[in-house]
Amino acid sequence: MTRRERAAVATLILKRLLMAVPSLIGVVIVTFLLTRALPGDPAAYFAGPAASKEAVEEVRVKLGLDKSLPEQFVRYVRDLARGDLGTSLTTGQPVVSEIRTRLPASAELTLLGLIVSMGVAVPLGILAATRPGSLIDHACRVVATAGVSLPVFFTGLILVYVFYYLLGWAPAPLGRLDIFFSAPPPVTGFYLMDSLIAGNGELFLASLNQLVLPALTLGIFSLAPIARMTRASMLAVLSSDFVRTARASGLSPFTITVTYAFRNAMLPVVTTLGMVFSFLLGANVLVEKVFAWPGIGSFAVEALIASDFAPVQGFVLTMAVMYVALNLMIDVLYGLIDPRVRIDA
Amino acid sequence: MTALAGTVRHARYVIGENPVTGLAFALFVLIVFVALVGPYIVPIDPLASDTVEALKSPSLRHWFGTDQLGRDIFSRVVVATRLDFGIAVWSVVLVFVMGGLAGVAAGFFGGWIDRIVGRVADTIMAFPLFVLAMGIVAALGNTVTNIVIATAIVNFPLYARVARAEANVRREAGFVEAARLSGNGDVRILAFQILPNVFPILVVQMSLTMGYAILNAAGLSFIGLGVRPPDAEWGIMVAEGAAFMVSGEWWIAFFPGLALMVAVFCFNLLGDGLRDIVDPRRRT
Numbered sequence: 257m258t259r260r261e262r263a264a265v266a267t268l269i270l271k272r273l274l275m276a277v278p279s280l281i282g283v284v285i286v287t288f289l290l291t292r293a294l295p296g297d298p299a300a301y302f303a304g305p306a307a308s309k310e311a312v313e314e315v316r317v318k319l320g321l322d323k324s325l326p327e328q329f330v331r332y333v334r335d336l337a338r339g340d341l342g343t344s345l346t347t348g349q350p351v352v353s354e355i356r357t358r359l360p361a362s363a364e365l366t367l368l369g370l371i372v373s374m375g376v377a378v379p380l381g382i383l384a385a386t387r388p389g390s391l392i393d394h395a396c397r398v399v400a401t402a403g404v405s406l407p408v409f410f411t412g413l414i415l416v417y418v419f420y421y422l423l424g425w426a427p428a429p430l431g432r433l434d435i436f437f438s439a440p441p442p443v444t445g446f447y448l449m450d451s452l453i454a455g456n457g458e459l460f461l462a463s464l465n466q467l468v469l470p471a472l473t474l475g476i477f478s479l480a481p482i483a484r485m486t487r488a489s490m491l492a493v494l495s496s497d498f499v500r501t502a503r504a505s506g507l508s509p510f511t512i513t514v515t516y517a518f519r520n521a522m523l524p525v526v527t528t529l530g531m532v533f534s535f536l537l538g539a540n541v542l543v544e545k546v547f548a549w550p551g552i553g554s555f556a557v558e559a560l561i562a563s564d565f566a567p568v569q570g571f572v573l574t575m576a577v578m579y580v581a582l583n584l585m586i587d588v589l590y591g592l593i594d595p596r597v598r599i600d601a
Numbered sequence: 602m603t604a605l606a607g608t609v610r611h612a613r614y615v616i617g618e619n620p621v622t623g624l625a626f627a628l629f630v631l632i633v634f635v636a637l638v639g640p641y642i643v644p645i646d647p648l649a650s651d652t653v654e655a656l657k658s659p660s661l662r663h664w665f666g667t668d669q670l671g672r673d674i675f676s677r678v679v680v681a682t683r684l685d686f687g688i689a690v691w692s693v694v695l696v697f698v699m700g701g702l703a704g705v706a707a708g709f710f711g712g713w714i715d716r717i718v719g720r721v722a723d724t725i726m727a728f729p730l731f732v733l734a735m736g737i738v739a740a741l742g743n744t745v746t747n748i749v750i751a752t753a754i755v756n757f758p759l760y761a762r763v764a765r766a767e768a769n770v771r772r773e774a775g776f777v778e779a780a781r782l783s784g785n786g787d788v789r790i791l792a793f794q795i796l797p798n799v800f801p802i803l804v805v806q807m808s809l810t811m812g813y814a815i816l817n818a819a820g821l822s823f824i825g826l827g828v829r830p831p832d833a834e835w836g837i838m839v840a841e842g843a844a845f846m847v848s849g850e851w852w853i854a855f856f857p858g859l860a861l862m863v864a865v866f867c868f869n870l871l872g873d874g875l876r877d878i879v880d881p882r883r884r885t
Binding site for chain 1: 723819
């Protein structure tokens with residue numbers, strides 16, 4: 257990269273950061289409105305279903321719910337800036353610390369799910385595009401339609417039945433580690449990485465064992481959009497002029513597909529990753545429930561059932577902020593791999 | 602009339618070309634039929650428990666087996682069709698009205714209406730959709746009506762954007778100019794020139810999002826929102842059967858899950874087929 261290009265990338269990132277600001281403001285307003293401007297008494301929400309009248313009043317004053325709506329909003333934003341998301345009624349812990357301890361479990365699962373689906377969907381899409389009308393093309397279409405039709409919690413349960421109950425290959429769907437193991441010393445929070453850092457191969461395999469089925473479930477669910485997009489964009493690229501030129505120049509089909517077509521075809525696929533993450537983060541909640549995974553999704557579900565509102569609000573906010581950040585990263589990545597975006601910027 | 606005849610001919614051609622669409626259409630008719638008359642034709646009362654018959658695998662008497670309370674799963678799956686289909690239809694109709702009107706207005710008038718609709722759509726899109734739906738149901742209250750509302754809200758950006766784009770390209774169209782020159786006001790043009798043109802495209806959008814609406818609603822009830830036991834609904838039935846999956850009683854969760862899958866599959870195929878009929882250019 258030349259110096260001018262580097263400057264262009266920096267401007268691009270800055271511009272994109274500025275564009276994320278309105279989204280973040282919108283997210284904060286919506287999560288605020290979700291509790292305050294709705295029918296019912298928010299103080300009663302936060303105090304929980306079992307609270308007495310005095311307790312509700314106490315909560316009302318403590319949370320500033322006796323003030324005007326704009327004042328409450330300022331207060332809410334100030335608390336957020338300090339990293340205060342309120343306290344969970346069921347565990348008595350601050351929501352932030354609960355989310356922080358549970359986030360790595362969700363992140364590890366989601367990322368592995370994404371790797372699984374990319375690993376299957378991208379080659380499948382490429383093969384389908386290079387052989388249109390063939391068996392693998394039809395297989396790709398079936399997978400793409402079936403993938404979006406399968407309820408993710410149903411896929412998970414079927415996998416549990418087949419691989420745990422019938423075949424006995426997978427461990428019981430009960431969290432991140434078998435009870436006979438203890439968690440590795442936390443460095444990244446990802447058990448796979450932490451066990452490697454600790455040099456404990458047995459622990460690595462044990463946590464991988466627990467991860468396989470939930471990650472596969474998520475992978476199957478998010479396969480469809482990636483496969484469909486890879487196929488479509490690969491088809492478009494393969495019929496473009498530069499590929500015809502490369503063919504005419506006598507390059508081998510492998511070089512053409514992998515070096516020339518693939519790199520260009522990946523650009524639209526990177527863009528669809530935004531939508532894929534929206535699916536993944538939502539599906540994560542359901543998969544965590546099926547596999548008793550101790551992530552933020554199951555935390556939010558438990559809180560929902562107990563009508564404990566602060567964790568739910570914190571969870572929705574955390575997920576939205578992460579999603580905005582992921583979209584930001586996708587756009588920056590796009591700028592890095594596509595030189596045309598750099599020149600335009 | 603000739604235009605209608607043309608569409609029918611084209612529809613017949615599309616279905617003939619792609620028998621899968623025909624199959625999906627047949628399935629759709631079946632689902633609608635079951636949703637309408639399901640409760641009157643089931644062999645066994647879906648709420649009647651019979652502890653002697655509890656946890657029985659599929660048999661001639663109980664086609665889909667029985668659950669932990671001895672309730673007949675086949676009857677429950679059939680009866681649940683009405684609730685699941687109803688949630689999906691109502692949420693899609695609701696978002697069709699909200700998103701369609703907002704989008705058409707944004708595309709036709711532009712200006713501040715456009716900016717507000719765009720901002721609202723962007724804000725909704727800033728959330729992972731299922732997570733936002735969870736938050737909305739949690740805040741509005743844990744009822745089936747609120748599941749319908751939440752599902753409609755998370756689909757709003759899709760409808761608003763499609764309607765906006767379609768209205769926007771037609772704003773300066775010849776027939777709109779002609780209508781204006783003959784003295785029609787904005788509202789009249791919107792109602793009689795723009796809306797009839799945008800309508801078919803939004804109907805396709807409806808059938809494309811039906812599948813997602815059912816999945817979303819079933820997902821919410823799977824985590825315990827909205828539908829309360831002992832009501833029969835596919836999502837909650839899968840949730841009830843989940844615990845028995847590890848001990849081998851697969852039928853409790855399997856059949857409602859299968860019904861859900863078939864319904865979503867049918868709606869997705871039907872949506873694709875309908876799109877080919879209404880708007881052949883968008884075929885992928």
